[in-house]
Amino acid sequence: MLDYSRIMGKKISVFFVVLSFLAVNLHAQEVKTVSMSKYISNCLYNFSRYIDWPVDKKSGDFIITIVGSKEVYTEMSKLTQNMKVGQQSILVKYAASPAELSGFQHIIFVNDWQTNRFNSVMQKISGTGTLVVTESEGMIGKGSMINFIPVNGMMQFEMSNENLKRNKLMASSILEKMASSSN
Numbered sequence: 001m002l003d004y005s006r007i008m009g010k011k012i013s014v015f016f017v018v019l020s021f022l023a024v025n026l027h028a029q030e031v032k033t034v035s036m037s038k039y040i041s042n043c044l045y046n047f048s049r050y051i052d053w054p055v056d057k058k059s060g061d062f063i064i065t066i067v068g069s070k071e072v073y074t075e076m077s078k079l080t081q082n083m084k085v086g087q088q089s090i091l092v093k094y095a096a097s098p099a100e101l102s103g104f105q106h107i108i109f110v111n112d113w114q115t116n117r118f119n120s121v122m123q124k125i126s127g128t129g130t131l132v133v134t135e136s137e138g139m140i141g142k143g144s145m146i147n148f149i150p151v152n153g154m155m156q157f158e159m160s161n162e163n164l165k166r167n168k169l170m171a172s173s174i175l176e177k178m179a180s181s182s183n
Contacts, residue, residue, distance in 0.1 A: 038132030039155060040135070040148065041075040044109055047146060048085045050175035053106060054129045054168050062088035063104065067095045067121070087096060098124070107131045110144075118142055129168045133157075145169065149180065156180040 044064060062085040066073040073094040080090040085106075095101050098120045101108065110121055112135045122143045125132060135148040147165045148155055159179040164171055 033147060037069070037071040037075040038079075038156065040069075040072050041079045041155040043148075043157065043173050044072075044107055044133065045079055045083070045131065047175070048090070049145040051131055051164070052170040052172070057104070057106065057129045058086060058088065059134065062086075063091050063093060064107045064109070065093040065101065065105040065106060065170065066094055066109050067098055067101070068109070069109070070094065072111065095133075103130060105130050107133060109133045110135075112136050113158060118144075125167070127167060131164075131167070131169055146179075150181050 008020060048064070052113065053090070064076060066076060073092065077092045080092055083090050093105070098110070101121065101124050105125075106129075108121060108130055109124065110118060110132065112126045118134070119142075121132060129148065132144050133146045133148070134144040137149060139147040140158055140160045140163065144160070145165055145167065146157050146159050148157050150156075157179055159171060159176065159183045161171060161176070
């Protein structure tokens with residue numbers, strides 16, 4: 001009788017270990033979805049600190065507009081609540097599509113599914129001192145200044161100093177070192 005309860009105890013223990021393992025895996029998959037939005041938001045905030053804007057753009061609110069991703073907008077809004085870039089308070093805006101963009105923005109993040117409308121973003125911001133950040137392969141070649149790309153299964157970013165200069169912006173050497181590639 002004692003052996004039976006010990007065997008059943010081991011089976012129950014193994015069952016709970018397997019159940020715990022499954023629960024952790026399910027939780028980890030859930031976190032991946034949320035963490036991408038957090039990752040992008042944290043990077044956008046850091047870009048605000050490591051890009052030098054023209055003098056005339058260093059007053060008033062520091063405006064970050066998220067195009068096409070409510071998740072990134074929500075995370076960015078939470079992250080930057082009561083934060084500043086230099087002396088500028090951060091204001092986060094959301095645009096469902098590039099057609100909704102108006103006025104000056106310091107940073108525009110264009111979500112992956114909006115990249116087919118990327119030319120309209122570039123027409124609106126050309127030469128204004130706006131940092132355009134994307135997350136689709138090949139966007140640097142289309143004028144994006146910073147682009148998120150997967151490298152060996154990890155999300156990183158590439159940067160174009162040429163595109164930054166064309167839009168009156170300059171990246172710090174710290175940001176250049178963090179980029180997976182820059183030209």
